[in-house]
Amino acid sequence: MIDTYLIPLVKILFVLNATLIGVTYMVLLERKVIAWVQVRLGPMRVGPYGILQPIADAVKLILKEDITPTRADKWVFTAAPIIVMVPALITFAVIPFGPVVNLFGRQVPLYITDVNVGLLYIVSVASIGVYGIILGGWASNSKFPLLASLRASAQLISYEVAVTMTLVSMIMTAGTLSMVKIVESQYDQHLWFIFVQPVAFVLFFIGGLAETNRAPFDMAEAEQELTGGFHTEYSGMRFALFFLAEYANMIVVSSVATTLFLGGWLAPFPNVGWLSFLGYVPSWMWFLLKTFAFLYVFLWVRATLPRYRYDQLMRLGWKVLIPIAIANVVVTGIVKVLF
Amino acid sequence: MAQSIAFYVLSTFILGFAVLVVTTRNTVHAVLFLVLNFLAVAALYVLLTAQFLAVIQVLVYAGGIVVLYLFVVMLVNLKRPPEDHMAPQRHNWIGFGLSALVLVELGAIIGYGAVAPAGPVGAQTSDLALNNVERVGMLLYTDYLIPFEVASMLLLVAMVGAIILAKREL
Numbered sequence A: 001m002i003d004t005y006l007i008p009l010v011k012i013l014f015v016l017n018a019t020l021i022g023v024t025y026m027v028l029l030e031r032k033v034i035a036w037v038q039v040r041l042g043p044m045r046v047g048p049y050g051i052l053q054p055i056a057d058a059v060k061l062i063l064k065e066d067i068t069p070t071r072a073d074k075w076v077f078t079a080a081p082i083i084v085m086v087p088a089l090i091t092f093a094v095i096p097f098g099p100v101v102n103l104f105g106r107q108v109p110l111y112i113t114d115v116n117v118g119l120l121y122i123v124s125v126a127s128i129g130v131y132g133i134i135l136g137g138w139a140s141n142s143k144f145p146l147l148a149s150l151r152a153s154a155q156l157i158s159y160e161v162a163v164t165m166t167l168v169s170m171i172m173t174a175g176t177l178s179m180v181k182i183v184e185s186q187y188d189q190h191l192w193f194i195f196v197q198p199v200a201f202v203l204f205f206i207g208g209l210a211e212t213n214r215a216p217f218d219m220a221e222a223e224q225e226l227t228g229g230f231h232t233e234y235s236g237m238r239f240a241l242f243f244l245a246e247y248a249n250m251i252v253v254s255s256v257a258t259t260l261f262l263g264g265w266l267a268p269f270p271n272v273g274w275l276s277f278l279g280y281v282p283s284w285m286w287f288l289l290k291t292f293a294f295l296y297v298f299l300w301v302r303a304t305l306p307r308y309r310y311d312q313l314m315r316l317g318w319k320v321l322i323p324i325a326i327a328n329v330v331v332t333g334i335v336k337v338l339f
Numbered sequence B: 001m002a003q004s005i006a007f008y009v010l011s012t013f014i015l016g017f018a019v020l021v022v023t024t025r026n027t028v029h030a031v032l033f034l035v036l037n038f039l040a041v042a043a044l045y046v047l048l049t050a051q052f053l054a055v056i057q058v059l060v061y062a063g064g065i066v067v068l069y070l071f072v073v074m075l076v077n078l079k080r081p082p083e084d085h086m087a088p089q090r091h092n093w094i095g096f097g098l099s100a101l102v103l104v105e106l107g108a109i110i111g112y113g114a115v116a117p118a119g120p121v122g123a124q125t126s127d128l129a130l131n132n133v134e135r136v137g138m139l140l141y142t143d144y145l146i147p148f149e150v151a152s153m154l155l156l157v158a159m160v161g162a163i164i165l166a167k168r169e170l
Helices: A002-037 A053-063 A074-094 A118-139 A143-174 A179-188 A198-211 A236-261 A273-280 A283-304 A310-338 B002-023 B027-047 B051-075 B088-115 B125-130 B132-141 B145-166
Strands: A100-103 A106-109
Touching: A002 A053, A002 A074, A002 A236, A002 A283, A053 A236, A074 A118, A074 A236, A074 B027, A118 A143, A118 A179, A118 A236, A118 B027, A118 B051, A143 A179, A143 A198, A143 A236, A143 A310, A143 B051, A179 A236, A198 A236, A198 A283, A198 A310, A236 A283, B002 B027, B027 B051, B051 B132, B132 B145
Parallel strands: none
Antiparallel strands: A100 A106
8 A cells, every 4th residue: 555555646746846846946047057157146136146036936927917818729728838847747757766775664766667668658758748839839829929839849840850769779778668777777787878879968968958949949939030939928827837847848858868878876887896985875866966967068058059040950950960860770780789 | 447447437538539529610629639539549558558559659649640730730721611612412421431331340340249259358468568568579570570561661652752742853
């Protein structure tokens, strides 16, 4: 009873809340990092060093008037932010934050579930998120959001192909689809997969930037061309949901990248004797550190690179990333067969 | 017991959404109900411990093909009432014929099921749940190799055809 219902429920509650808090604080982190790059201070007024800024933002967004345009399709308009948010959150069901640990005299795995199609589950759930963007733009019954949503969804679909092909080569390297087993196979092979598949890592990271609509691929919200983006007509908390989903997706991509390429919860060089003191840091701590490093790179890229032009973005996706991803699969297969 | 309840609830959803797909006036809404229908079918696959099929159902149908439907529906103007551009009489007859065919088919399946009871379902479910992907892969590359290759060829031909249609001069 406790093992089948209570513990998973507690874990789900914990992961959901931790994600939502993490998402709100990502906003603050982004503002702070960009301010730091631009030699500013960033938010400083609300709490010491602006640490309560996300809470103030949330209160403001909830209190704002929630406008639905008169000509909008009410049901779809309401559903769109939810459709964006839910896939981002349910992905965390298969992300392993740590191995099975002994907690209060009970064997508790530090992941919600380990399904044998874990990686495919993440890809398929992520593909549902596209609907929120398309429908958000369409239901607004306004030209610019519709154009922006078409752009965004075309971008997402194109880069999804490259990312999925990249994941195929990772599956071949790991020999499994289960997220937990992928980490374990990195332990067994004595190598993080970033050293085995550096090309795949770069492809996955670029694809991840594009799939989360982050700079330099944030075509969906090009202010000077689209007066905002697919969320132009949204206000208040519904508008915020789109952005929370974007940050949640960033955390998802970072967690998946950590699991696939950086050995998940493993300490660096877990098989080297004199580095065994690194094992005293708890496993989930390593996971969070690596994920945080990825998130920092996301913000760093945004602060550094200008936005791509739309045709350049499509050309990069179809003519560079997808061929390299397919070649990577072929090379991985050949190496797998030969050695 | 819980499985039966889940099955009937899911079946109700699937049939309900299917009815809504064909009865809804707004085409975009119809496409959305189609997505919900596909998701419910995926849940049904999970119930049958076919996780791989469920995930592929969501990835290919709900997440891929229907997005293209949505593009087409959104970009093509379907505002005018459908009565303007079809001869109702002729379509009714085709519809009746197709419905009758499906009805006969369903009757045959139900009749066959009543005559020849199905074998023990779920005998190997625990093994299936553990190695779903491996089992599907092994079957595809051993027993069903020819159909698999034919399907791949078909997709390749479709892909080449689409490229030639899109790019008139190569």
